[in-house]
Amino acid sequence: MDQIVSAMEFKRACVIGSPIAHSRSPLIHNYWLQHHGIAGSYDKIEVKPGELAAFFASMADRGLVGCNVTVPHKEEALRLAQHRTPRAEEFGAANTIWFENGELCADNTDSHGYEMSLDQDVPGWDKAERALVLGAGGASRAIIAALLRRGIGRIDLVNRNFARAEDLAGLFGKRVHAYGFDQAPLLMREADMLVNTTALGMQGKEPLLLSLDSLKDGALVSDIVYVPLETGLLKQAKARGHRVAGGLGMLLHQAVPGFAAWFGTTPEVTPALRAILEDDVRKAGG
Ligand SMILES: NC(=O)c1ccc[n+]([C@@H]2O[C@H](COP(=O)([O-])OP(=O)(O)OC[C@H]3O[C@@H](n4cnc5c(N)ncnc54)[C@H](OP(=O)(O)O)[C@@H]3O)[C@@H](O)[C@H]2O)c1
Structure with missing residues (x-):
């Protein structure tokens, strides 16, 4: 029973795009998951051009509660969503997707x-x-x-x-x-x-x-x-x-609304999180 409950509570989210290997979003979200003791994961998933609709249709089966969207899917993600925030409509592009009552919702959190x-x-x-x-x-x-x-x-x-x-x-x-x-x-x-x-x-x-x-x-x-x-x-x-x-x-703060929508906790951008990202950028030669 315990195992069934914990499997149901475990929430998965991800970032999709093509290419996606460079994304630093998993560093941010997995830090927050660990920090808040939330049972969940956040991965990178390569979704090639032309495959977005099929990916969205497969999200529930994959156990995904939502995703971030990056190049080249931001405009199409907005079109495919059933509900859009006014700011996503205003920008003509979505970077954050989640489900509400089984329907796909889109936001744009860059601004x-x-x-x-x-x-x-x-x-x-x-x-x-x-x-x-x-x-x-x-x-x-x-x-x-x-x-x-x-x-x-x-x-x-x-x-x-x-x-x-x-x-x-x-x-x-x-x-x-x-x-x-x-x-x-x-x-x-x-x-x-x-x-x-x-x-x-x-x-x-x-x-x-x-x-x-x-x-x-x-x-x-x-x-x-x-x-x-x-x-x-x-x-x-x-x-x-x-x-x-x-x-x-900007990269850190745009991630906050997505995490809150998927995992139910509004996280903070702290010096400790920033230091992890800075380290990663430096390792990449930046
Ligand atoms: N910090 C964050 O969270 C965050 C978020 C989003 C983007 N960014 C960064 O913002 C930058 C732009 O992203 P974007 O999505 O806006 O890209 P984009 O839509 O491709 O626009 C690129 C911009 O850069 C200009 N540009 C490119 N090469 C140039 C050159 N050789 N000389 C003069 N202007 C040039 C383009 O001018 P033309 O119109 O004349 O081509 C255009 O204004 C990227 O470095 C990206 O990493 C950071």
Whole structure:
């Protein structure tokens, strides 16, 4: 009897994507499971393009209570879900899936994760009146939503592909203004906050070649890249005396709502958990 009860209470969740080997989500969730003494597991499962619907249909049989979703399935996951949070609808992509009464629910926690990470790492960040955001990809959308929600009055968005910046700015209305990447040094003069959401500066990618010489004194610099932990942009900002925030906090905090939905406990992002992730990134050469 005891065995039957414990088998029923054991909950499984996972992260799916393709490729998936690189994911650090298991480190986070398995730490919380152990910390809270919850009988459960969190694994990585490779789900190839075209296989998402079949995977979702198999989740109950596999004993899965939910999953995180990464590239290339985020948009399709949203379409396939029966219920979607307003923020997942707003971003057009899902990163967190769970079941409610047997039906698939979808959320997108990136924007929330970014907000919470800045609250923890650089409290008071939302006093900024004007922000300069580099990059107009999927992550940029979540960052801009967070900045607007927290009352940043004006956002200047620069991107290599200007049309992409214009399209993204158009989704958000009058407070977001699109420019070409070459305008960044000029716009920096007025920015209380500079955020890199491009892949530049990430290990294995090209460096972000941007001098901060014209950045306003006292501006905050945030980089959502977290491999390496301290990007070239953050090093440069620190040397100039700016407050900085790296990307690891966003990764950690975006995981909180999923864990709460699957395992029924809202976990915390503690220094001990952060140290485990930092170690792992360093081992990978970051
Ligand atoms: N900390 C976290 O939790 C977290 C979460 C999500 C993403 N991220 C990181 O954020 C970064 C972007 O992710 P994403 O999903 O937004 O990717 P994405 O949708 O592919 O967008 C990539 C962005 O980088 C720009 N870019 C790429 N190569 C460039 C180059 N050589 N020169 C100038 N701009 C370049 C792109 O500009 P174009 O439009 O001109 O191509 C675009 O703005 C990645 O490094 C990712 O690891 C971190």
